[in-house]
Amino acid sequence: MDPLTPPIRRADPADPAVAALIAAHRAHSDASYPAESNHNLDADGLGSPVVTLFAAVEDGACLAMGALSAMGPADAEIKSMHVAEAARGRGLGRAMLRHLIAAAGDRGLWLETGSRDASAAARALYRAHGFAECPPFGSYAADPESVFMHRPRGLHTAPDP
8 A cells, every 4th residue: 555545444434534535425416417317425324334435534534435235245335435626636546446345355346427527537446447348237227327336256456556
């Protein structure tokens, strides 16, 4: 890990610093996409027993978060990955994604992200780490506001982009 990147650890969505970033993530999604196309999790969803939330906290501020939602023993979904606006450009998104990939182990990874310019950097990050576009999965329906991506099982490490 880069010495300038704070450690990434399991997090509690009720922690005030983490809750602030969850709220910022939801506000970003609400400003960028219609409500029916927002699939991010709120604090209750991120506290679900099937979800593992991770965060990078520095000087009391949550700078990045990401979660894995179990989809059974062989797969997981990446949920609600977000980097605080003030912390962008430090490599925290890449560090969080690599952490989630490592935490997933041998599981296949799935995700849904937005199709608009507001999500272009996220899509590029995911592609650089072995994700490819795929049809809707799980309970998702086709939506022009969504891009669905998958990273197959067995890719143990994230490639160096």
